[in-house]
């Protein structure tokens with residue numbers, strides 16, 4: 717078993733990402749903001765977790781810390797069983813590429829690449845062979861109904877308004893639920909929209925850098941792989957503003 721494979725496996729107890737006593741502080745000149753104040757939370761394999769809470773309560777900061785995009789002052793983050801504290805940036809980047817995916821409100825697709833090239837790029841970055849990456853990218857496009865648009869650039873994909881509008885948000889949410897049900901993929905969604913949060917298994921509520929509520933809406937059914945399937949592993953959805961407010965999805 718290679719190091720990277722071991723790295724991308726989940727922890728023994730079925731937890732895919734976990735924060736323990738997480739503290740995160742931002743300094744803006746003289747001003748210090750305590751963005752996370754001792755957050756402890758574990759997300760289990762196959763869960764869809766919605767994070768809610770008022771603007772500035774620390775939702776985005778938590779996602780950034782859970783995915784290794786941001787450092788933290790104290791506490792610990794375990795992603796796919798690996799501790800992020802003290803891990804090099806290169807190693808974190810590799811772990812993120814192998815074990816997680818992101819859906820950004822603004823998509824963040826590379827405009828000069830076709831749909832299939834955008835999808836296969838992360839696979840090539842972690843060392844997949846060209847032919848294998850192309851085949852997996854096409855399979856994933858097939859899964860999301862975009863196989864016949866593989867050669868189109870982002871600007872040529874229908875409905876490419878640059879942001880997740882409410883219709884897209886609903887479709888993305890449907891896709892999340894079906895990927896979760898079919899592949900057992902884990903999702904963490906930041907949203908301001910109650911109708912989005914209601915489709916999660918669990919709602920975490922944050923206030924002032926702390927988790928103040930943890931509500932289970934549906935039992936967790938565990939089947940299917942957590943990591944390493946063609947469609948990727950844990951998906952951390954950031955900036956669910958499209959899911960935000962009445963318009964629907966994305967954070």
Ligand SMILES: Nc1ncnc2c1ncn2[C@@H]1O[C@H](COP(=O)(O)OP(=O)(O)OP(=O)(O)O)[C@@H](O)[C@H]1O
Nearest residue numbers: 742743744749751770771772773774775776777778
């Ligand atoms: N780069 C930064 N520098 C300084 N302060 C920051 C930075 N990013 C976030 N903060 C502060 O940290 C706190 C938490 O911010 P965060 O963006 O995590 O909130 P949020 O819950 O995602 O809010 P929103 O719903 O508006 O997206 C806020 O007080 C914010 O002003």
Ligand SMILES: [Mg+2]
Nearest residue numbers: 775776955967
């Ligand atoms: Mg935010």
